[in-house]
Amino acid sequence: MASILLVNPWITDFAAYDLWAKPLGLLFLASLLSSGGVDVAFIDCMDRAKAQSERHPISGSKRFYGTGKYPKRPIEPPRAYERFPRTYYRYGITEELFDKLISDLPERPRLVMVTSMMTYWYPGVQQTIARIKLHFPEVPVWLGGIYAILCREHALKFSGADYVIDIPLGQLPYLLENRLGIPLSNKAMWSSLSLFPPPFWKAYEELSYGVLVASIGCPFSCPYCASPVLQPRVDIRTVEKLYEEISLLCDRQIKDFAFYDDALLIYGWHSIETLLKRLISEGYSLNFHTPNAIHVKAIDERKSELLFQAGFKTLRLGLETASPYHQRVWGNKAENREFARAVRILKKTGFTTDQVGVYLLSGVPGQRPEDVRQAVDFVAEHEVLPFIAEYSPIPRTPMWEKARRVSTFDIENEPLYHNNSFFACRNKDFSYEDMVELKNYTRKVRSALISTSMADSS
Numbered sequence: 334m335a336s337i338l339l340v341n342p343w344i345t346d347f348a349a350y351d352l353w354a355k356p357l358g359l360l361f362l363a364s365l366l367s368s369g370g371v372d373v374a375f376i377d378c379m380d381r382a383k384a385q386s387e388r389h390p391i392s393g394s395k396r397f398y399g400t401g402k403y404p405k406r407p408i409e410p411p412r413a414y415e416r417f418p419r420t421y422y423r424y425g426i427t428e429e430l431f432d433k434l435i436s437d438l439p440e441r442p443r444l445v446m447v448t449s450m451m452t453y454w455y456p457g458v459q460q461t462i463a464r465i466k467l468h469f470p471e472v473p474v475w476l477g478g479i480y481a482i483l484c485r486e487h488a489l490k491f492s493g494a495d496y497v498i499d500i501p502l503g504q505l506p507y508l509l510e511n512r513l514g515i516p517l518s519n520k521a522m523w524s525s526l527s528l529f530p531p532p533f534w535k536a537y538e539e540l541s542y543g544v545l546v547a548s549i550g551c552p553f554s555c556p557y558c559a560s561p562v563l564q565p566r567v568d569i570r571t572v573e574k575l576y577e578e579i580s581l582l583c584d585r586q587i588k589d590f591a592f593y594d595d596a597l598l599i600y601g602w603h604s605i606e607t608l609l610k611r612l613i614s615e616g617y618s619l620n621f622h623t624p625n626a627i628h629v630k631a632i633d634e635r636k637s638e639l640l641f642q643a644g645f646k647t648l649r650l651g652l653e654t655a656s657p658y659h660q661r662v663w664g665n666k667a668e669n670r671e672f673a674r675a676v677r678i679l680k681k682t683g684f685t686t687d688q689v690g691v692y693l694l695s696g697v698p699g700q701r702p703e704d705v706r707q708a709v710d711f712v713a714e715h716e717v718l719p720f721i722a723e724y725s726p727i728p729r730t731p732m733w734e735k736a737r738r739v740s741t742f743d744i745e746n747e748p749l750y751h752n753n754s755f756f757a758c759r760n761k762d763f764s765y766e767d768m769v770e771l772k773n774y775t776r777k778v779r780s781a782l783i784s785t786s787m788a789d790s791s
């Protein structure tokens with residue numbers, strides 16, 4: 334049997350927190366390969382439990398609902414960040430542990446597959462691939478995932494991978510067969526999310542949460558978002574598959590589950606409505622979280638009640654702005670009156686202030702700091718928590734051209750400038766200091782809202 338090693342690379346950034354972040358695409362890839370007859374080995378450089386076991390000097394820690402801090406160590410920043418006043422880190426396991434995990438492999442793999450997430454985390458990808466190459470100089474390394482799709486040319490030149498893959502997953506079995514002579518017995522399974530086996534959770538000896546995706550694709554075309562490029566085709570996971578995944582993880586005492594859908598209450602609802610009713614009727618007691626935000630327009634009494642009864646604990650809503658003009662030109666995702674209605678419904682159902690967060694984009698080209706401040710106040714008036722999402726310019730999105738014109742940094746050729754913390758689209762009307770001030774202001778607003786809601790409930 335051929336053997337393939339799959340690797341989730343290190344993260345390199347100024348800040349990173351394990352907010353239910355697992356390499357779900359790679360975990361599906363691993364289970365598809367395994368069920369097709371390949372021997373699969375899996376190394377997750379971001380596995381907090383593994384890092385803990387090696388007594389990492391700055392070890393990770395557990396926080397709310399299974400989330401937690403990654404272990405980290407400061408590293409030399411790349412030249413693009415030279416004058417940026419924040420410490421740059423590599424997050425994840427140590428190089429020593431990585432080497433040990435590689436040496437413990439039962440055999441030399443025929444192929445190594447590496448995933449990638451944020452485009453600006455590519456130094457972590459480079460470092461991981463370089464380390465793999467030290468051990469297996471002649472084994473081909475294939476890179477896929479979000480950075481590989483959005484910045485293919487850059488990845489071809491700089492990642493160190495032998496091959497950069499941006500084709501749909503359904504075509505991968507043919508590529509494996511034609512290029513490397515690795516046959517797969519389950520080619521049809523690769524074509525749709527509804528046919529994928531459960532993710533390869535056995536890659537983790539210890540898990541503190543699970544992640545799920547009920548659908549991919551989004552009916553909105555917001556100009557700042559890459560979802561239509563990354564997931565152009567709608568695909569739905571069946572109730573049976575989701576139920577199987579949850580039961581398997583419940584056998585491992587997992588209680589917390591985060592959904593990764595871009596449109597959980599729209600496309601995902603086809604499956605989760607039946608799923609949640611079934612879990613409730615069978616007496617499951619679980620916590621669900623939606624860190625990637627749900628659509629305000631899709632919230633109604635029926636959905637809200639079902640989410641509440643099923644145990645949803647962390648809700649994030651995508652409002653993005655309270656300016657009616659921006660709401661129109663940024664994709665018509667939600668209007669203020671729809672937002673007010675949605676919050677009223679959620680509160681009436683029983684969701685509390687600290688359970689409902691609202692994402693607000695900040696630093697979008699053409700936006701003023703006052704717009705963001707007004708949005709923060711607007712959200713606070715409705716007694717739910719505002720969260721700033723600093724704008725990250727993303728290639729192949731409709732807003733990219735405007736971002737390129739506004740930014741004084743070379744965002745075209747240097748993906749490090751897509752980093753939301755770096756805020757490359759700063760300009761004379763919206764400075765880096767404005768962004769810092771808005772983030773501090775929003776933090777204070779959140780603390781005040783939480784104290785008031787705690788005082789009210791005691």
Ligand code: B12
Nearest residue numbers: 354355358446448451452476477478558559593624625722
């Ligand atoms: C879920 C999600 C999150 C989760 C965390 C996910 C994680 N694992 O870390 C949360 C909510 C925490 C999150 C946060 C953020 N996110 Co986010 N997120 C997503 C989302 C919606 C889905 C990603 C996903 O897991 N998809 C599901 C799995 C099944 O697919 P996949 O991993 O892409 O893999 C598929 C293929 O690529 C392929 N594949 C994967 N690996 C490999 C490897 C090989 C070899 C091969 C052949 C194939 C292959 O297989 C899969 C099959 O379909 C994407 C948007 C999108 N629609 O993709 C944004 C997205 C990745 N996020 C984005 C952003 C901007 C952010 C934030 C910065 C938002 C903010 N401003 O605060 C934060 C930063 C997080 C941090 N840690 O610092 C941007 C990326 C920007 C960039 N420059 O790269 C995206 C693209 C959204 C957007 N705005 O367009 N995010």
